[in-house]
Amino acid sequence: MPNDLYPPLPSEQMEFLRTTTNKPLLALNLLAAAVYFFVLAFWFERGNLVLYLVLMAGEVFHLWQVFGYIHTVWQTNYPIAAEKKCFLPxxxxxxxxxxxxxxxxxxxxxxxxxxxxxxxxxxxxxxxxxxxxxxxxxxxxxxxxxxxxxxxxxxxxxxxxxxxxxxxxxxxxxxxxxxxxxxxxxxxxxxxxxxxxxxxxxxxxxxxxxxxxxxxxxxxxxxxxxxxxxxxxxxxxxxxxxxxxxxxxxxxxxxxxxxxxxxxxxxxxxxxxxxxxxxxxxxxxxxxxxxxxxxxxxxxxxxxxxxxxxxxxxxxxxxxxxxxxxxxxxxxxxxxxxxxxxxxx
Structure with a gap:
């Protein structure tokens, strides 16, 4: 039975497990990040070359993180049900x-x-x-x-x-x-x-x-x-x-x-x-x-x-x-x- 320190969990505390994916919004987010990067890279004057390269390195990493996150959450309700019972020790x-x-x-x-x-x-x-x-x-x-x-x-x-x-x-x-x-x-x-x-x-x-x-x-x-x-x-x-x-x-x-x-x-x-x-x-x-x-x-x-x-x-x-x-x-x-x-x- 559940122990005294951990009583039954209210349903709102499990809300983080109920996920849906808005794929058009994710795609729009990735597009916006890409457009922002190319505007910074090719539209504005570069000025100080060292600071420009540091900025571009940061923005490349930002794009990678955006892509990685979208790649991960593109489908969050993949079926994982166990096929049968198992009782290994x-x-x-x-x-x-x-x-x-x-x-x-x-x-x-x-x-x-x-x-x-x-x-x-x-x-x-x-x-x-x-x-x-x-x-x-x-x-x-x-x-x-x-x-x-x-x-x-x-x-x-x-x-x-x-x-x-x-x-x-x-x-x-x-x-x-x-x-x-x-x-x-x-x-x-x-x-x-x-x-x-x-x-x-x-x-x-x-x-x-x-x-x-x-x-x-x-x-x-x-x-x-x-x-x-x-x-x-x-x-x-x-x-x-x-x-x-x-x-x-x-x-x-x-x-x-x-x-x-x-x-x-x-x-x-x-x-x-x-x-x-x-x-x-x-x-x-x-x-x-x-x-x-x-x-x-x-x-x-x-x-x-x-x-x-x-x-x-x-x-x-x-x-x-x-x-x-x-x-x-x-x-x-x-x-x-x-x-x-x-x-x-």
């Missing part, structure tokens, strides 16, 4: 690195309450290697609630290393991953696992919903960003088989992870880069536009800044070290999508 990973015990307890309890015939809950405790004072308390909490605690003693690879460490100690064909503050709803596995009836399904992603989005201006701004991404953008990526993992509220096929050597430890945005590697191997992905877990947004500007800086740094590393345009195994649609998402920052 699941290892549920909850990644913890010093988060408050009450938040972790809420997530563990929610995970244990999921309706599904075959799953085990593992708390991936990185508190010891991160030198957090409550790492022993997390072990005690997990044992008391009936989850298995896996505590690392050697630090490597941050969150990706934590997940890879647990993969070596578990065996189910599917792995669900939740951050410490992302509590799954009871039907999470029922809804997500059915897609793995497709033997080529590599991973399934669901939205990150911020239950505290109305707390202050920081949480409101953070949620507005998530609404756009987990609304039309992720829904549009379904059409192009270009949905990528977002670090939490996801289920991954173990075989797909094993084929790419586990979660990538070479990049701070391990989920994004690992998704690219999995797609290069020919695996499929899907985004389910339903709220199946409830979490918490950063509540202060410093936390929000650190989150965004981590995502920006990881994304730009992908552009310069693993440029999707030159990645063999990706379709052109996937290349455009990965480059558009990575260059957003």
């Amino acid at each position: 699941v290892d549920v990973f909850i990644t913890v690195a010093g988060e408050p015990e009450d938040i972790v307890e809420n997530t563990i309890r929610a995970a244990l309450c999921m309706r599904y015939p075959q799953f085990r809950v593992f708390v991936l405790n990185d508190g010891k290697v991160a030198k957090k004072e409550n790492w022993k308390a997390i072990e005690t909490l997990a044992t008391r609630l009936g989850a298995v605690c896996i505590t690392r003693t050697e630090a490597s690879g941050a969150k990706a290393g934590n997940i890879n460490h647990a993969l070596k100690r578990t065996s189910s064909p599917l792995v669900a991953v939740f951050d410490a503050d992302q509590a799954p709803l009871p039907d999470f596995l029922e809804k997500a696992v059915d897609y793995f009836a497709d033997p080529k399904m590599g991973f399934v992603q669901t939205p990150q919903y911020y239950q505290n989005h109305g707390l202050n201006e920081t949480t409101k701004g953070s949620w507005e960003q998530q609404e756009l991404f987990f609304g039309p953008i992720c829904k549009g990526k379904n059409r192009l088989n270009a949905v990528f993992m977002c670090g939490t509220n996801m289920v991954i096929r173990r075989k797909a992870l094993e084929e790419v050597g586990g979660m990538s430890e070479d990049n701070i945005a391990e989920d994004f880069l690992t998704s690219l590697f999995i797609h290069k191997k020919g695996w499929r992905s899907v985004y389910i536009p339903q709220i199946l877990a409830c979490g918490l947004a950063p509540e202060d500007f410093l936390s929000y800044h650190n989150q965004q800086f981590r995502w920006a740094r990881g994304s730009l590393e992908v552009v310069f070290r693993y440029n999707p345009l030159f990645s063999k195994g990706l379709s052109w649609g996937q290349k455009i999508q990965y480059l558009a998402s990575a260059s957003y920052y």
Whole structure:
């Protein structure tokens, strides 16, 4: 049953998942952006050459972003229904690195309450290697609630290393991953696992919903960003088989992870880069536009800044070290999508 911290969601809070596409308006927007660019480039006097080139570089990037967005949201209601039921065993990973015990307890309890015939809950405790004072308390909490605690003693690879460490100690064909503050709803596995009836399904992603989005201006701004991404953008990526993992509220096929050597430890945005590697191997992905877990947004500007800086740094590393345009195994649609998402920052 739903936990006390996350009551039933009012319908207006799920409005971001109800999307429609006005294609004539999108086409007009692209045309206007192109006309604006050519007017700046060829109509006005150039003046200072250096400043002109800087301006043109910015406008080329602006055109690319407009094109990337329209390419993504051109069709946001692509059919993704699972064809049949699937009941593969699941290892549920909850990644913890010093988060408050009450938040972790809420997530563990929610995970244990999921309706599904075959799953085990593992708390991936990185508190010891991160030198957090409550790492022993997390072990005690997990044992008391009936989850298995896996505590690392050697630090490597941050969150990706934590997940890879647990993969070596578990065996189910599917792995669900939740951050410490992302509590799954009871039907999470029922809804997500059915897609793995497709033997080529590599991973399934669901939205990150911020239950505290109305707390202050920081949480409101953070949620507005998530609404756009987990609304039309992720829904549009379904059409192009270009949905990528977002670090939490996801289920991954173990075989797909094993084929790419586990979660990538070479990049701070391990989920994004690992998704690219999995797609290069020919695996499929899907985004389910339903709220199946409830979490918490950063509540202060410093936390929000650190989150965004981590995502920006990881994304730009992908552009310069693993440029999707030159990645063999990706379709052109996937290349455009990965480059558009990575260059957003």
